Every structure is written in C-alpha cells, then in structure tokens.
Amino acid sequence: MISVVIPVHNEEKNIEPLFREIVAALEPLGEPFEVLFVNDGSTDGTAEVLRRLKERDSRVRVLTMDRNRGEAAALTAGFFHARGEIVASMDGDGQNDPAYLPEMIRRLREGGYAVVSGWRMKRKEPLLTRRLPSWIANRIIGLVTGLRVHDNGCSLKVYRAEVVKRVQIPHGFHRFIPAIFGVKNHEVAEVRILDRPRRFGRTHYGLKRTFEVLRELLTIRFVLGNRVFYEKALLAGGLISGLLAVISLLSSHRPFWAPGAFLGGSFLFFFVWHNLRRFNQAQKEGVFHVRELEI
Structure with missing residues (x-):
C-alpha cells in the first residue's frame, strides 16, 4: 500500500482539487493507496470539506490535531x-x-533508496522572502548535516515506511528531513519537479521562519550525534561560562572584553542546550495528539 500524508491548515479550497489530482x-x-489529511487546527471550513470527502471515498483518512501544533507535528x-x-508527503x-x-515511487523501488526528494x-514564490533565503538555507544545511539535498524545503518526498517512523519531529526540525531520519547520501535520490503557484488561500511562510532555521541549525549537529551526552555537555558548558562571567565581573584585573565574551558564550550554550532538550523531550513525550475521524 501507498500512503500519502498531507498536513493542512486553513486549506478548504485546495483540498478537493488536490485529492482529485492524487487519485x-x-x-x-x-x-491500493490511502490519503491521510492531518487537520492542524484549521479555523476555516477545512474540517467540513474533509468530512464530506471521507464520506465519498473510503481511501481518505482524516486525523484531527487537538490544536494547531505546526507542520512538524502534523x-x-x-x-x-x-x-x-x-509513505509520501x-x-x-x-x-x-x-x-x-x-x-518518485518507481525510483524508490528500483534504486533501493530510503527516500526520493x-x-x-x-519556483513561483517571491525572490527575497522565499527563494533567496531557501537557497542560502539549503547550502548551509548541506554543510552542517553532510547530506547534500538541493531542496530540503520541498515537502514532496517519498519514503520507505520504516524511515519516517524513527523520530518524533519537534517544531522546526522538519526542515532537516531526511538527515534527521539518519539517511545517508547514497540513500537519497532527487527528482526535478516544476513548482506551481498557490491556487487558493494565503501562504503560511515568511521571513520569520529564518530565525527558526538558524535556531535549529545551531542544534542539528548535536541531534545527529549522541543527544543525551551532548545535552549534559552543553549544560555543563553553559554553567562554566556563566561562572567565568561572574568571576570576570568581580575581578579588578580583566580584559574589557572578557565579561561580554563569557556572557555571550553562556547564552549560546544555554540556547542550544534548551533546543536540544526540547528535541529529546519530544522523543519521550511525543509531539502530537490526534483523533481519527470515523464515518
């Protein structure tokens, strides 16, 4: 069976045309195939459109999130x-x-890949707010993770099912798929696709996402390593930097730059530690709460 996973948030006009294209x-x-729509806290008519669609076609499954939790959780x-x-997304x-x-499914099967991206x-998007930041982010992500995928932000991907069930993905970390699933370069294939403009509704993306990318970039190398060890090491580093900052402030013989350097270092340690701790907590507690719509 083939599963197609589609997170939706306020997409009432796009759902039915998209489903017809999938079919x-x-x-x-x-x-056989199934289409899983994950309703991520929509406030428009999305829920009703999904209910009607499921009534007409048994291949449709609808998962309803308890609230808007974001694309990663969905x-x-x-x-x-x-x-x-x-599993396609x-x-x-x-x-x-x-x-x-x-x-993409053919490439996955014939090439023995873990993912086809x-x-x-x-791309049919603004240059300064979407395409340029995306181009820069993809290059940096490739350098940091070691996985050279040209378009990490493209949601159209096809996976072997065992790959996508390895990790609970906290908010923001979905931009590092498939690296976050532990996929290696030889396990990834890419298919060039033509981007289409949004047909209805309003985009959920903007420049504010740039901060989230930078935040996760500082953490992703620790995520890909021994997460528990790094969490403890980062906490220790932050405490040491903070202690050095206090000693430097109390000392009468100190370089003028020392307090700022130690304070900045302790902030960075704690910032990355907090983000890594958030990732580790997600693996223990999960990132979603859903109920499946039954007709």
Whole structure:
C-alpha cells in the first residue's frame, strides 16, 4: 500500500482539487493507496470539506490535531499513523504536483533508496522572502548535516515506511528531513519537479521562519550525534561560562572584553542546550495528539 500524508491548515479550497489530482496520479499504478489529511487546527471550513470527502471515498483518512501544533507535528502524526510500506508527503496548498508521485515511487523501488526528494524548478514564490533565503538555507544545511539535498524545503518526498517512523519531529526540525531520519547520501535520490503557484488561500511562510532555521541549525549537529551526552555537555558548558562571567565581573584585573565574551558564550550554550532538550523531550513525550475521524 501507498500512503500519502498531507498536513493542512486553513486549506478548504485546495483540498478537493488536490485529492482529485492524487487519485488521477495513483490509480493507474493499480495498487491500493490511502490519503491521510492531518487537520492542524484549521479555523476555516477545512474540517467540513474533509468530512464530506471521507464520506465519498473510503481511501481518505482524516486525523484531527487537538490544536494547531505546526507542520512538524502534523507530519509526524501522519507518518506514525500511515499504513503503507511506502509513505509520501506533500503540502496541502496545491504547489506540489501529485503527477510526480509515480516516478518518485518507481525510483524508490528500483534504486533501493530510503527516500526520493523533490527538487523544485522555476519556483513561483517571491525572490527575497522565499527563494533567496531557501537557497542560502539549503547550502548551509548541506554543510552542517553532510547530506547534500538541493531542496530540503520541498515537502514532496517519498519514503520507505520504516524511515519516517524513527523520530518524533519537534517544531522546526522538519526542515532537516531526511538527515534527521539518519539517511545517508547514497540513500537519497532527487527528482526535478516544476513548482506551481498557490491556487487558493494565503501562504503560511515568511521571513520569520529564518530565525527558526538558524535556531535549529545551531542544534542539528548535536541531534545527529549522541543527544543525551551532548545535552549534559552543553549544560555543563553553559554553567562554566556563566561562572567565568561572574568571576570576570568581580575581578579588578580583566580584559574589557572578557565579561561580554563569557556572557555571550553562556547564552549560546544555554540556547542550544534548551533546543536540544526540547528535541529529546519530544522523543519521550511525543509531539502530537490526534483523533481519527470515523464515518
């Protein structure tokens, strides 16, 4: 079976056209599939559209989050509830074209890959607020994680099911898929896809996401290593830097830059420690609470 996971937040006008495209793309494969819509705290008519869609087609499954928890939690919920041995993900705004799914599924199976990732061409988004920050972020993410994927931000991806059930993804860390799943360079293939403009509704992205990317970039190397050891080491480093800052402030013989340097160092240690601790807590407690709609 093939599972398609789609987080949606206030996408009432995009859902039905997108579902029709998914059906048109997957039915010719002649194998069973399901489409999991994860309603992430929508406040428009999304819930009603999903209910009507499920009434008409048994291949539709609807997971309803207890509140708006963000794309990372919604993806995790869909991944952990998916029944297929192949799991695809895509955005609910219609910018990802489902017509590429058959080719991506074929590449996954024939090449023995863990993931096949979309690589958006001719993006239909503003240069300064979306495309340029994305280009910079992708290069930095590749350098930091060692996984050279051209378009980490593209939600159109196809995975082997066991890959996506390895990690609970906290808010913000979905930008590091598939590195966060422990995938290596030889396990990833990319398929060039044409980007489409959003058909209805308003984008949920903006420059404020840049801060989140930077925050997670400071933490991701520790996430990919021994997380528990690094959490303790970062806490110890922060405490030592803070202690040195206090000693420097009390000392009459100190370089003028020392207090600021120690305070800045302790802030950085604690900032990264807090983010890594958030990731570790997510693995213990989970990041989603959902109920499945039954008709």
